[in-house]
Amino acid sequence: MSKLKRTAILLAAGAYATMAVAPMANAAELRMSWWGGDSRHVATQKAIAACGEKHGHTVKGEFTGFDGYLEKLTTQMAGKTEADIVQVNWPWLPLFSKNGEGFADLRKLKGLDLSQWAETDLEAGSMNGVLQGLSVSTTGRVFFFNATTFEKAGVAIPKTWDEFFAVTKTIKAKLGKDYYTFNAVKETAQLLVTLAVVQKTGKDLVDEKTNRVAWTPEELASAISFLGKLVESGAIRSQKEEASDGNVNLYEKPSWSEGRIAGSYEWDSTYSKYADPLKEGQVLKPVPMLKQADAVTEGVYRKPSMVFSISRNSKNPDAAAQIVNCLLNEPEGIDALGTSRGLPASKAAAQRLGEKGEPEVRAANAIVMAASGPVVSPFNEHPEIRSAFIDTLEEYAYGQLTAEEAAEQIIDSTNDVLAKFD
Numbered sequence: 418m419s420k421l422k423r424t425a426i427l428l429a430a431g432a433y434a435t436m437a438v439a440p441m442a443n444a445a446e447l448r449m450s451w452w453g454g455d456s457r458h459v460a461t462q463k464a465i466a467a468c469g470e471k472h473g474h475t476v477k478g479e480f481t482g483f484d485g486y487l488e489k490l491t492t493q494m495a496g497k498t499e500a501d502i503v504q505v506n507w508p509w510l511p512l513f514s515k516n517g518e519g520f521a522d523l524r525k526l527k528g529l530d531l532s533q534w535a536e537t538d539l540e541a542g543s544m545n546g547v548l549q550g551l552s553v554s555t556t557g558r559v560f561f562f563n564a565t566t567f568e569k570a571g572v573a574i575p576k577t578w579d580e581f582f583a584v585t586k587t588i589k590a591k592l593g594k595d596y597y598t599f600n601a602v603k604e605t606a607q608l609l610v611t612l613a614v615v616q617k618t619g620k621d622l623v624d625e626k627t628n629r630v631a632w633t634p635e636e637l638a639s640a641i642s643f644l645g646k647l648v649e650s651g652a653i654r655s656q657k658e659e660a661s662d663g664n665v666n667l668y669e670k671p672s673w674s675e676g677r678i679a680g681s682y683e684w685d686s687t688y689s690k691y692a693d694p695l696k697e698g699q700v701l702k703p704v705p706m707l708k709q710a711d712a713v714t715e716g717v718y719r720k721p722s723m724v725f726s727i728s729r730n731s732k733n734p735d736a737a738a739q740i741v742n743c744l745l746n747e748p749e750g751i752d753a754l755g756t757s758r759g760l761p762a763s764k765a766a767a768q769r770l771g772e773k774g775e776p777e778v779r780a781a782n783a784i785v786m787a788a789s790g791p792v793v794s795p796f797n798e799h800p801e802i803r804s805a806f807i808d809t810l811e812e813y814a815y816g817q818l819t820a821e822e823a824a825e826q827i828i829d830s831t832n833d834v835l836a837k838f839d
Contacts, residue, residue, distance in 0.1 A: 443473070443736065446733075447469075447500075447502065447731075448501050449476055449479065449502040450499070450504060451480050452481055452482060452486040453482075458478075463753040465478055467749040467750065468747070469740065471749050472740065472743060491513075494513055497730045499730065501728050501736075501737040502725060502741055503725070503726045503727070504723055505723065505725075507541070507722065508795045508796075510795050511796060519544070521731065523549070523550075526727065528742050529551070533764045533766075534552060534764070538552040538555060542724050549724070550725060552762040553722065553724060553725055553745065553762065554723070555759075556686050556721075557684070557717055557719035558612075558683065559684075561680060561683055561701050562704055563680065563699055565700055566588070566679040570587055571591065572584040576704075576705070578708065578709050579710060585651060589651055594651065596679065597652060597677065598652045599678070600681040600682075601653045602659050604803070606656075606807070607806050609643075609644060611797070613644070613716075615791065617640075617709060617713065618631075621793055621794055622797050623797070623835065629832050632828070634824045637827060641823050642820045644813075655814060656814035657815065667691070669694070676696070676699050685778060686782070688703065688775065688778050689778070716790045717785060719785050719790060720793050722759050725744070745766060748769060751763075751766045751769045754766075756770065802834050805827065805834075809830070812826075
């Protein structure tokens with residue numbers, strides 16, 4: 418072989434080697450933080466290892482339980498030391514990014530296939546119109562009814578609120594006064610009131626344009642009176658009765674396990690928590706939203722269970738975006754994560770996972786995803802707003818406030834909190 422030919426071969430080999438390692442030239446060392454239990458920790462570590470290997474990056478996991486995570490993240494955000502990829506509880510978005518500047522703008526990063534999310538999911542993960550987090554999974558409130566109790570009374574599970582009040586009378590008459598068609602305590606009571614307003618008006622609690630309560634006092638008072646009607650009709654127990662029992666969790670009550678409380682309005686992902694305690698032979702079913710006669714929407718309360726955000730302080734935001742896309746949209750991440758964070762919001766992940774997961778949970782989630790309703794603001798779950806809402810409903814339940822007074826108090830206290838975010 419001539420010297421000229423050997424030189425040509427060596428140059429060609431060198432060029433090939435340069436091409437082969439080119440993707441590694443941009444290799445990044447990244448950090449990802451999340452909370453969860455052991456199964457989620459294991460799944461996520463496998464996923465970031467697989468995605469890191471695929472894209473030529475190293476991803477270090479920083480994980481813990483839920484308790485203390487917010488405090489730790491708050492400290493890190495203040496010091497600009499947060500991880501490159503951050504799992505964020507959806508209601509925290511206003512706390513960290515009220516102007517849409519707390520995290521990187523995900524629409525500006527390369528490597529994210531945003532077409533895999535419904536536009537409502539992208540809106541829910543946005544603050545001030547800036548995409549701050551990608552929904553990992555979507556959850557929502559759905560009606561669970563004990564089909565066995567309804568069969569025992571010889572009535573069908575209701576499809577509307579008018580039917581609901583009618584069958585309540587029948588169940589009381591046939592099975593006894595200690596039978597209740599529904600449950601509504603604290604957060605569930607708040608969300609039932611919210612549902613009643615939203616169905617009639619089509620409006621979420623917060624008007625995004627004004628950053629104030631979108632409901633009028635009259636609209637909210639009507640919904641609070643609806644909660645009162647549930648008590649007066651014997652459909653639910655009063656707050657006084659619940660308090661006298663120590664406000665025990667619904668799934669821990671004998672009246673629930675025995676079918677004497679025949680329904681509730683819960684997160685779709687919690688089906689097993691409520692189905693498992695039921696006595697043998699009883700069947701719990703997720704059912705479509707009960708609608709009022711003059712409803713303009715089903716009023717579904719649908720939200721991201723959590724989001725993945727990317728730090729605005731990351732030195733390698735595009736590399737972080739590659740990893741996030743892999744975790745949520747690509748086979749390596751999808752297979753490793755599975756349903757460790759619920760049924761995925763990404764269309765690609767949902768299609769790949771197919772029928773994995775509990776059939777009843779999938780059925781409940783399908784109801785949530787198909788139902789109509791406005792985009793829900795994370796301010797609905799701001800700790801101060803939720804606490805004031807629930808406390809005021811308790812004052813109403815004890816007769817300390819009228820529905821009109823309670824509505825005014827809720828609106829005023831909510832607007833006071835929202836004003837802090839102007």
